[in-house]
Amino acid sequence: MKSLKLLGPLMLTVACTSPEAPPRPPAATAPVAVAAAPVAAPAAPAVAPASAEASAVQEPSTAAPTATQTPAAHQVAARARGIDVSHYQPTVDWDRVKSSTSFVFIKATDSTGVVDPRFASHWSGAKKAGLPRGAYHFFHPKHDVDQQVALFTRHLKSDPGELHPVVDVEEFKTEYQGFTCEQLSGMLQRFSQGVEKELGRKPMIYTNHQTWQMSFCNHPYFVDHPLWLAQYTSHATEPKLPPGWKRWLFWQYSESGTVPGIPGAVDQSYFNGSAQDLMALSQAQATAD
Template sequence: MSIKFTLPTNLSHLKLGEAIAFQGISDNGVTKVELLADDKFKLGETGVYDGTWTISYPFNRAGKRRIVANGLDANQQQISSDAVDVFLVGARQNELGIDIYSNNGDSIDWQTVKNSDISFAFAKATEGETFVDSQFAKHWKSMKAAGLIRGAYHFFRPLKDPKLQADNFLKKIQDLEIGDLPPVLDIEHYPEKIALEWQQVSLNQRIDIVQQWLDKVESATGRKPIIYTSPSFWDEYMEDSQAFINYPLWLAHYTDKPEPTVPANNWGGKGWTIWQYTESGTVAGVNGFVDRNRFNSSFDDLVAFVKDSLIA
């Protein structure tokens, strides 16, 4: 006994405010279908006629949703299910996100995070040649289950082999999917011991080792990585170089101004893609302070950014 979606297809982009028709087929054992969003919110139910069913529902909030169709038999017992992920797109600007690592704890309620108007999230995966964040695997799986657009980042160590660092990261993101954010390289001079490491490397060497990591990860994943950094690091340690302006910029700058200071001549005129605007934000579902971020456009453009990061 089985049930299957026929429309919409997986990872479809659907418009807010319109009644979306979810359609499918099932065999004779299924007499009724119930439709759920994110395994929690019931969208409707219907009978099965000639092996087909349709349930329509209008959404009013942008985001990624997992839609589950449960097939029930004549005794109202669930006997089959199928699921699709869809993107609901709207006109809101500056989609909101967070980023976390092991210090944020292991008890993050990712469904509550998503319901707090958060569209995307990054988790620390690795650092250096061998370190793996103890909470990454759990958060990586849970972010997907909650329907967030997820991403992973590697914290770069300038005195470690960049290719071995790339290998460390790639081992942890082998299940990177088309709908996930591109890989991220975290380049910064905090804490102080990291600054001391950068001081032992010349500018040309800094550019070279960063490029080696980017090249290896891009080749392995087919995705153009994001660079995470700060204006102060880029000015002091990269001498405001424009060597990496073809990579999307995730900028950490905590300021009361409406826009961050963007290095490298406004990143070659392209500006910031993601802005980490505070390290002391709060979000329901996360205990204590958490980094908060903005994507520099609408949810529709966030989805397009993810898609466009794929290398042709």
């Protein structure tokens, strides 16, 4: 997934692929740095110990394999597969996409004041096609957390989607520099609590191993949050989980997939369950709203 900045307070979000940064295998385009005065690191709230409570929304019953288990080929084949899009995919034929796709995550917002220019059309188009949808926010630790919560949730209040809202956490440029793991974890906790307060759902964490280890030190507070893990590979049948998490809910396994109805490459992900499990999750989310 990417974020692109322009000079001044104006910012433009871009494709749903990784920005220039080591955490994820090579991103298509790096964000453009903004020439601005350094922003002082905000005081981070205290991060509570890992919560023992399960998410309020019941997830599918599919058991999570351990790191040493390899699911049978038929289990992998049975997993529902989907995509994520942003304005880097300006033209989408949703009826064609639906023929080969079970779900979609759509870029909604970025930082404190940027809405993806294709969010409204993608959001309504996917809904009209009957695809389960989730929206995501690209998180910026150097920008006001409460304003980021307000921007994201304001665009989901009337139609929160059928899947978890998502916070995209990945390093890029110098955004994560100058903060300790405790500070970054505190800001992400504040974002999570703000989203849950406004939408009634814990946001799903989208991240990769390097970002989570280097910038968040595998902080245990978030292990009860749903996990969308970016780990690109052409041979593994199961991603390696970050410490603490017992299962992944979504696994972004490619940034160069092809899907009928979308010109060019698109990110692709597995859902950790079947299409029937995905439908059950969607219905549970709708009931919780």
